[in-house]
Amino acid sequence: MAILEVHHIEKHFGAxxxxxxxxxxxxxxxxxxxxxxxxxxxxxxxxxxxxxxxPDQGTISVAGNLIFDAADPATQRESEVRxxxxxFGLVFQSFNxxxxxxxxxxxxxxxxxxxxxxxxxxxxxxxxxxxxxxxGRELLAKMGLSERADHYPSQLSGGQQQRVxxxxxxxxxxxxxxxxxxxxxxxxxxxxxxxxxxxxxxEQRTTMxxxxxxxxxxxxVADQVIFMDGGVIVEQGDARQVIEHPREExxxxxxxxxxxx
Amino acid sequence: xxxxxxxxxxxxxxxxxxxxxxxxxxxxFITLIGALPLGLVISFGSMSRIPPLRWLTRLVVxxxxxxxxxxxIIALFYVPGMKEWFTWxxxxxxxxxxxxxxxxxNYACYFSEIYRGGIQGVPKGQQEAGQVLGMTKAQIFRHIxxxxxxxxxVPPISNEIITLVKDTSLARVIALQEVIxxxxxxxxxxxxxxGLVWPLFFTAVYYLAFSGIVTVLLGKLEKxxxxxx
Ligand SMILES: Nc1ncnc2c1ncn2[C@@H]1O[C@H](COP(=O)(O)OP(=O)(O)O)[C@@H](O)[C@H]1O
Ligand SMILES: [Mg+2]
Numbered sequence: 001m002a003i004l005e006v007h008h009i010e011k012h013f014g015a016x017x018x019x020x021x022x023x024x025x026x027x028x029x030x031x032x033x034x035x036x037x038x039x040x041x042x043x044x045x046x047x048x049x050x051x052x053x054x055p056d057q058g059t060i061s062v063a064g065n066l067i068f069d070a071a072d073p074a075t076q077r078e079s080e081v082r083x084x085x086x087x088f089g090l091v092f093q094s095f096n097x098x099x100x101x102x103x104x105x106x107x108x109x110x111x112x113x114x115x116x117x118x119x120x121x122x123x124x125x126x127x128x129x130x131x132x133x134x135x136g137r138e139l140l141a142k143m144g145l146s147e148r149a150d151h152y153p154s155q156l157s158g159g160q161q162q163r164v165x166x167x168x169x170x171x172x173x174x175x176x177x178x179x180x181x182x183x184x185x186x187x188x189x190x191x192x193x194x195x196x197x198x199x200x201x202x203e204q205r206t207t208m209x210x211x212x213x214x215x216x217x218x219x220x221v222a223d224q225v226i227f228m229d230g231g232v233i234v235e236q237g238d239a240r241q242v243i244e245h246p247r248e249e250x251x252x253x254x255x256x257x258x259x260x261x
Numbered sequence: 262x263x264x265x266x267x268x269x270x271x272x273x274x275x276x277x278x279x280x281x282x283x284x285x286x287x288x289x290f291i292t293l294i295g296a297l298p299l300g301l302v303i304s305f306g307s308m309s310r311i312p313p314l315r316w317l318t319r320l321v322v323x324x325x326x327x328x329x330x331x332x333x334i335i336a337l338f339y340v341p342g343m344k345e346w347f348t349w350x351x352x353x354x355x356x357x358x359x360x361x362x363x364x365x366x367n368y369a370c371y372f373s374e375i376y377r378g379g380i381q382g383v384p385k386g387q388q389e390a391g392q393v394l395g396m397t398k399a400q401i402f403r404h405i406x407x408x409x410x411x412x413x414x415v416p417p418i419s420n421e422i423i424t425l426v427k428d429t430s431l432a433r434v435i436a437l438q439e440v441i442x443x444x445x446x447x448x449x450x451x452x453x454x455x456g457l458v459w460p461l462f463f464t465a466v467y468y469l470a471f472s473g474i475v476t477v478l479l480g481k482l483e484k485x486x487x488x489x490x
Contacts, residue, residue, distance in 0.1 A: 050393050082395055090393045096386035099490040100408045109404060110394035152489050172394060 009058035029205035033222035089169030097153040139167040159190035281443030295365035300372025325370040379414035419479040
């Protein structure tokens with residue numbers, strides 16, 4: 001069974017239709033790359049999955065449970081939305097780290113706040129917080145940032161900041177981790193270190209959706225690829241097949257712009 | 262020279278100026294204690310999702326910021342009595358009360374605009390990052406937005422606070438006996454002394470010392486927030 005099932009998502013901003021009949025499945029442990037030119041609706045799609053935007057039509061299910069149905073307001077209650085968000089993690093194009101906290105605190109803050117809701121928090125406070133700290137340090141180590149745990153975001157390079165952001169998203173153990181052009185805000189010499197950690201996550205079978213303009217990376221790391229244009233899915237399929245042998249003319253045109261460069 | 266500072270005239274003037282300056286300080290601190298939180302309430306009004314509330318708040322802020330504080334003090338002190346709405350308590354206490362109310366309203370309006378800029382100046386991505394991590398609105402405000410907002414508003418609020426040090430002298434327009442009123446009184450006659458000009462100018466020493474201290478303290482606060490961004 002697919003961990004994520006998205007059916008017939010549609011989204012308007014005012015009169016403009018930004019997403020139209022978006023449907024796809026994602027299997028546990030697979031990586032899905034979404035490609036497409038700027039303005040095609042990729043960010044909006046990720047924002048819908050993370051409940052930052054509300055689709056006008058369609059359903060979203062995680063592990064067989066319907067978590068969003070545009071036609072059913074009961075699935076949209078604010079109090080539950082907060083919990084449902086935790087199925088997804090989101091790594092932003094512009095990192096959005098919290099500037100007043102160290103790298104480690106950026107990673108642990110949300111978990112500390114969630115832990116306060118546990119019934120046994122008061123009794124085991126010390127132990128719980130220590131565990132969260134240890135997990136946070138471990139995640140930063142995994143990102144190659146052990147030495148940077150006590151640095152503030154402004155003291156880190158863009159590539160380091162984005163890796164902290166990835167650790168922050170992983171800290172809550174999302175079922176599906178989404179990346180919105182994770183290297184687009186980086187200087188070219190810094191993209192490698194970020195792509196490397198995402199590649200490692202893929203090797204560890206982390207379920208991921210990656211919006212990217214790095215075609216070679218999408219081909220080599222993703223299992224599936226979706227090509228979007230004008231708010232619709234033009235083509236989807238096996239990553240290597242879509243990128244090396246696209247079936248649709250529009251996909252071919254889009255990809256040719258990348259192979260030239 | 263030493264004889265001058267030990268003379269009874271100097272002693273009399275000094276103690277009068279001291280008591281005037283005490284009123285200046287009172288007005289200064291009461292205004293801050295009232296206007297800093299009231300400004301936050303007004304800023305929420307000016308960002309309200311209810312249009313009439315938003316318009317009304319912005320209209321009030323516009324009027325208060327667009328007219329002289331002196332005028333507001335005079336209006337608030339005299340108009341209620343003339344219209345027989347209510348009367349301020351008589352004497353110095355009543356004047357102090359009226360002046361405090363006028364100052365609090367005026368400064369709250371200025372602060373509200375600074376708060377609004379501070380709140381709206383925190384990038385939206387900060388809030389979204391918190392939301393995606395499952396934080397509640399209250400947690401996002403308390404743990405993420407608040408400190409970033411404070412960092413943004415401290416410099417402009419500091420400017421207003423230093424202006425307030427000097428604005429307190431406007432209270433003399435309804436004869437509140439703050440330090441400048443006291444200094445001036447020795448020209449017209451006070452405690453059997455008249456025709457003295459220097460006490461008025463001597464009040465500058467108080468203002469310089471006070472605004473100096475305030476500037477240093479606020480500078481320290483600003484430095485404290487330098488650890489990020
Ligand atoms: N908040 C918004 N309000 C109005 N239009 C928006 C908003 N967000 C995105 N859009 C529009 O939706 C379209 C898709 O945007 P986006 O999802 O950011 O595309 P992509 O990430 O593929 O570049 C664009 O035309 C964009 O202008
Ligand atoms: Mg985008």
